[in-house]
Structure formats: C-alpha cells, structure tokens
Amino acid sequence: MTVSDVLFLAICLITLVAAWRVVVSAKVMHAALWLGLTFFGVAAVFLMLSADFVAAAQVLVYVGAITVLLIFGIMLSEGTEGTPRGSERSSLGRKVAPVGAAAGFAALMVYLYHQAGLRQPPPAEVATDTPRAIGTLLFSDFVIPFEVASLVLLVGMVGAIVLAMREEG
Secondary structure, eight states: OOHHHHHHHHHHHHHHHHHHHHHHOSSHHHHHHHHHHHHHHHHHHHHHTTOHHHHHHIIIIIIIIIIHHHHHHHHHSSOSSOOOTTOSSOOHHHHHHHHHHHHHHHHHHHHHHHHHTOOOOOOOOOOSOHHHHHHHHHTTTTHHHHHHHHHHHHHHHHHHHHHHHHHHO
C-alpha cells in the first residue's frame, strides 16, 4: 500500500465521518459546518483522482456558495439555536440507522455493479489541461445541453422573482 493509497483512505474516512455527523447532529448549525467539511473531503478526493477542475468547482460552488448560504440562513433565521424539540435525548438508533442505511445502499450498489458485468477500462492518460478540454466540449459537442441548462436556470430565476413579488405585494 502506497502513501497515496493511505492518504486517499484517510480522506475518505474523514469525509464519511463528516457526512455521518451531518445526519446525526442535533443542532442545525453543527450539521451545516459538518456539511462544509464533507464538501471539502469530496473536493480532496477529486484532486487525488486528477480532476482538478471538478475539485475547484466543488470548492467554489458547494463550499463557497451553498455552505455559506446555509450558515447565513441559519444565523439570520429566528431560531438561531436550531435544535428541534425532543432531540435532546440521544438514542442509539438515531446514530446507528444512518450507518445501516448507508451500508445497505453500498451493498445494493456493489450487487448491481457485479450484475451489470461492467469491466474496468484500461487506464488512460491523465489529462493535463482539463478546463480547456471541458470548455472545448461544452462549446462544441454539448452546446445544446449547455444552452438548455442556461434556459432552465433563467426560468427558475424568473419564477423565484415572481414568487418573491407576490409575497411582498
């Protein structure tokens, strides 16, 4: 086992523990902070898989925008404590159920993978310029889906503005 393998397993373990803490945290603020650590762990896994552009997008979008938005929303809301009623008691089932559900899902995925008969592709060369390759593909082969996604986002933004105007008026 190489140093890279050990580092990969350590990052995966930290990410899994952080994701588990998101589910079992009694306070919403703690869950949001654990979620930020989970997103950083996923970005680190992408970095180890030589997907630098995806890792940067993960940090910018999920850690930089989503987690910060959640934390600001929690801080600006009326219930700053964020502890639901009845969650003071710590039950073993509440802490073990997410692990059981994740293990069941992982077992199902492994079973489906083996039933599909998928084979590991031969190792390809590591792309050194992934942002350029992604940009070229987005504006050549995938230009129609890219434009459709932008139109869907535009319609969602207009819908949010219309709903906000109705609530104020």
